[in-house]
Every structure is written in C-alpha cells, then in structure tokens.
Amino acid sequence: MLDFDFYSPTEFVFGKGRESECGRLVKKHGGSRVLIHYGGGSAVKSGLIDRVKASLTDSGLTFFELGGVKPNPRDTLVYKGIELAKSEGVDFILAVGGGSVIDSSKAIAVGALYDGDFWDHYCGKAQIQKALPVGTVLTIAAAGSEGSGNSVITKEEGMLKRGAGSDLIRPKFSVLDPELTQTLPAYQTACGATDIMAHVFERYFTNTTEVEITDRLCEAVLMTMVKETPRVIKDPNNYHARANIMWAGMVAHNNIVGVGRQQDWNSHGLEHELSGLYDVAHGAGLAVIMPAWMEYVHSHDVMRFCQMATRVFGCKMNFADPEATALEGIKAFRTFLHNIGMPINFTELGAKEEDIPKLIEKLGVGDGKRGGFVELDKAAVEAIYKIAAKATL
C-alpha cells in the first residue's frame, strides 16, 4: 500500500425530500448571497428549483440564478457565472443538478476568487488556491462530483475537455435525495451507472500490491451496481435501488476506495475525446471505451482480471486457462452494459472509426506515453479506439 492523504469533509444529507433543508445547510456553511446554478428545464419543470428557492427564502438568504448548464459543461457559461458571482458579491454556489452542474459550479467557485482566467486551473497553468464554498442538490447518480474534489469543463473553442482537482472544491454539503432521480430516462440512468462503475475500475486496475482493503471496497461498489442497476432500468420508481446506486456513486469517487494505490484513468482520458468531439454522454462513451481498454491491457495482469471476473461477475475460475476467465469477465461487463441499454461500439455511440486519428490528435499523446496500469503510447491508444470501434458481444 502506498502512503496517502484522504480528506472528505462534505456533509451528506441523504433521503426523501431533504432538499427542503438547503437553506439551513447553506447558512450553516457560511453562505448568505447564493448563486443557484442548474441545467435545463427538468429541475425547473419538476418544481425542484422552486422548492430550493423556497428553502433559501425561509432561511432569509439572498439568491441569484444561472441556468443552462449542458452535459459536458462549457467554459462559456462558467465565465458568465464568474461575472455574476463577482458583480453580485455571491459568497456561496449552490449546484442543483448532476455532475455537469456541479462541475460548472466548482469552476465558478474557483474563478470568482481568481484574478486571471479560471481555465488556467484546467489547462495546468495554475493550482487551485481558494474557492467559494459549494453545496449541491444531486439529481443524478453518476459523476460522484457531489463528494469529490474534481471538476471537468469543456472549452467550447475546439471542444477541449479538461479537469482540475483540489480538496478546496469538495462540496461543503451535498443533498442526496434518491427520489429526484426517479424521473430520469433509462438511458441517462444507465449512463450514470456506467460512470460509477468506471470510477471504480479506474482505481481497481493498479500495479500496487497489498491493497486488500481497497480491492474489497471496490468490489463491494461494483457488485452493488451489478445487482441494483438492472432493477432501476426495469422499474425507474424503485426508490431503494435508486438509493443504493446513489450512495454507491458517492463512495465510488470520493476516493475512499482508491487511496493508497496507483490509479489508471486512461479510459476516462480516451473517453473525454469522444464526448468532446461528438458531444455524447460521458457514461455512454465509457461503455464503449472501458471494455476495449480492458481487452487491450488484460494480459498485463491476467490474475487481476480473473479476480474481477470471479468476484464481481461471478464467473467460474478456469484454472487450466486463466486468460479465458479474464476475457469472460470483460465479456460479462460488456454484456451487462449492453443489457442496461448502453452502446458498446462506435456505431451504437454515434462515433466514426475514420475519426480515430482526430481523437488521437486531440488527446495529445504525441511521441510520449500516458501513465497508468499499462503505459499507453500512440499505437496503443489507436489499438484501443479500434477495438472500441468494432466491438460486438
């Protein structure tokens, strides 16, 4: 096990109707002039935004609004939010939505207290030194941004998708009401589930040995997703399956299951170029990339893939041919994704094989290598995209 720091100071408030506590929570965490940040129409239409506003009003708080966050949230809206926050003296950002809204809120929180361009923190020019406090009301179990110190923003010019991270942008509180996720279409629910599993796999595939506790915790989250996801796809109103997935989504990404071990994140890297170029859902892109990445790297540590296959997907170990078990596990994952309605290849995703050179170019791997479970050079990246392009069950 490697040395590590772990700090997850978010106050989680979990259960039905608990968005009514927003006002109390903002106040408790020092906010008085609040920017409510949200996405498209559903949070408005469902009455959620009105309930949140009523809660803030009841607590005597002043608020401003900025809607319009899109999936793969854009820098252009972040700039608007920063301007609004500065001009109105906002001291708290309340994100009402999913990962995109939360990530956009974190970017505004950073930019509002920074003299230069907030993008400096996403392109690697600057480290986050301070940020306004952020709270969240989560409406989709997926990104884990409600408990993480990460944010991913897309620069509209060139559709560049880049991330920033710091404990300073971990939310002060997050309201997790599983009921809010019951109105999600099956496709978005499945995209979220895929993202949650991907967050665990990015941590699970490691070269660090002697990590029994985090291995087992990773598998706990994965087994939960394997059990609960088909239940919500079949019955979107299954509150308890939604609740299990919602907590799993937080646990998957606040890093309690990933500490003390090298992590990978190449599937996320390769996927970001897909959702950047085609503006597809991040989870859908991951469904296409991650099993392809697994197939490409499995021979690096066949036993780790056998462990996944047997413990997570219930495959029987083939002692005469361990590689067969490894591949069976990867196939079980891809089949699971297909069964919950996810695309498994470029065609189903709406991507084009002929764009692979463009994807590689945007990824910027050049003549170098991307570190991780297996180091990937340009040829490796190309091979993974090619597997992903043509994958079948």
Added chain:
Amino acid sequence: MLDFDFYSPTEFVFGKGRESECGRLVKKHGGSRVLIHYGGGSAVKSGLIDRVKASLTDSGLTFFELGGVKPNPRDTLVYKGIELAKSEGVDFILAVGGGSVIDSSKAIAVGALYDGDFWDHYCGKAQIQKALPVGTVLTIAAAGSEGSGNSVITKEEGMLKRGAGSDLIRPKFSVLDPELTQTLPAYQTACGATDIMAHVFERYFTNTTEVEITDRLCEAVLMTMVKETPRVIKDPNNYHARANIMWAGMVAHNNIVGVGRQQDWNSHGLEHELSGLYDVAHGAGLAVIMPAWMEYVHSHDVMRFCQMATRVFGCKMNFADPEATALEGIKAFRTFLHNIGMPINFTELGAKEEDIPKLIEKLGVGDGKRGGFVELDKAAVEAIYKIAAKATL
C-alpha cells in the same frame, strides 16, 4: 434504506513516518497551545512522543503534556486534563495513542469548553454543544476513534463505562502510520482486530432491508480482516498487512459502511460491563460476547447469518438446512478468534459465571428491553452471558 446524515471531516494522513507532520497539521487546523495526551510508557520509550514534540517545536507551537491514560480510560484523568487545558489556555488536544487515549482526549476537549461536569455528556444529561479541536497520532488499529465522533469513558467510582457522541468531536486530523503498530504484542493486535470486526458486525446485523451497498462494504472490511489478521499475528512486522488493517479500522467505524440502516450495538453494551468489571481488554471481551450474541439471535434472521457465513467466511450454503450454515458461520468466526489468540469464554477471559447477576445489574436493563437487531430483555441478556461463559469450539 433509511434516511441518514454522514459527515466525516477528518483529514487522514497515512504512511510511514508521517507523525513528523504533526506540527504542520495542528497549525493548519488552528492550534497554537497544544495538550499532548498519551498513555503509558511505550509511546515515550519508543521515542514517538519526542518526535511529536520536535514536530510541534519546529512549527513554533507551545505544548503541555498529560500521560497516563489506561485502557478503559478513566474520568479521573479526564478531570486532570480539563483542569490543565483550562489553566494553560490550551486550544488543541493532540492524542498520541490508541482508542483509549483518543477517547480521553475527546472528553477533555468537551469538558474544557463546558461549565458543568463533563460526565453530563456521558450519562445522558447533556448534548455536546462545543469542543476543542482534537488531532490524533494513532498507535493501534482497533477502536476507530481516529475517524469517529464517539468516545467511551469509565467512571472510576463503580467502574461505569459510558459513551458520548457528536460530529463535533470527530478529529480534525489523524495520522495513521502502520509502522507504529508493528511493536504491538500479538494479543493487543488481535484485540484490535476483534474490535474492528465487531464494529462492522454491529452494523451488519440489521432489520433494515434494501441495503446492498452497505452490506457489501461491511463484508469488504470483514473479508479484509479475515485475510490480514492472521498475517500480522504470524509476522508482526508485516507492514502491508498492518496498513490494510489500519485503514479497515477507520472505515469500520467512521460509519460509511453503516449509514441508512438500523444498527445493533448490544454486543458492545454487554461487553462494556465485562471490561468495566474485570478491566480486561475491550476486544477480548468482544471475542467472548459477540459469537454468543450471534448464537442467541441467529434464528431471528437465518438468511442474514447464511449471507455472513458464505460471503465472509466462505462456508458452503446448505440449502437443505440453512440454519446449519448460519451456525457454521458463527463457529467459523469463533474459531477465527481463537486462532488469533483471543479468549472465547469467561474462563479464558478471566471472568466468572457467578458474576452474571452483577453484570446484568450494572447493565441496568431492568424490566425494559434493549433495542437492536433483536430486542433483549433481562432473560435474553442472561442467556447470552451464559452462552459466553461456557462457549467452546
């Protein structure tokens, strides 16, 4: 799943030699006049206290010392600590030791800012409203107090063991250096491991349904303990096994594996009277009580015990006789405890069957019932103590 709040704002700093960062951490969390609180001679003899002092000195901090904490920490020393904290204007308590030292530190932190008797918070007369900040340098993986909002203190007069809890006494930071635990005798190591497993079982046995995520997380910690504990008993210097156990101990008790579900805690209640009366190690008492409690309650939910037996201890499910599997699982747990050197009955613990009426009297169950997985009246408590008294493999 039930509604819940979860808040674990402790900064964990994990790895070899990281106690040298104490000064930086105390300063970061606002301390300037520090009370270093510790136990017996080992932290002094090993040079740990000197290293901690050097780190505080390097950061320009003023400090005071109070040693002498015993297992099952006493109110008498807490009063001394409160007096010292008040007279010296202490603004930070640094606990260097195990659960007893940390629990004693939390009690001092509460008492230092309270006008009345700190015991009010332990006997149920008062809720914790404020507390000095506490930091910890952990030297034994066991109590989980390094990540919890709990504290258990023994009132010397009558040896009454009682607990208090609040998010306000969760440590600001905890240094977890597995190497510090390598000098522990095997018996203490095994007591700690038993305590960790007990913390999980108290959460695992529940009447709340639809808790897949926390079930799986509980099992993850338990499986880790089943694998890693025999390794450290065999080789006390196995750093990585120590590291896995140390993180498991935190995860077991900061409640991330226990949220959203009814919990039990009757084994802890029954054990507290044992360690209170005989001053035996808490973990040793749990090794005697917990399997006895399991045997007494197993018929309440045979399938849950089958789940434990098969998933945690690898028993084969006996479909013709599920109860046999349940009992096999409990036996596997008791055998595991015996194999790591724990007592499994009153004689091995140093307790006396004829004291059972006294234990029941002190527990104060009266004509009422103790809530939990199975409600326990006086007769039930007596039956469990009797099973514990005579247990064999």
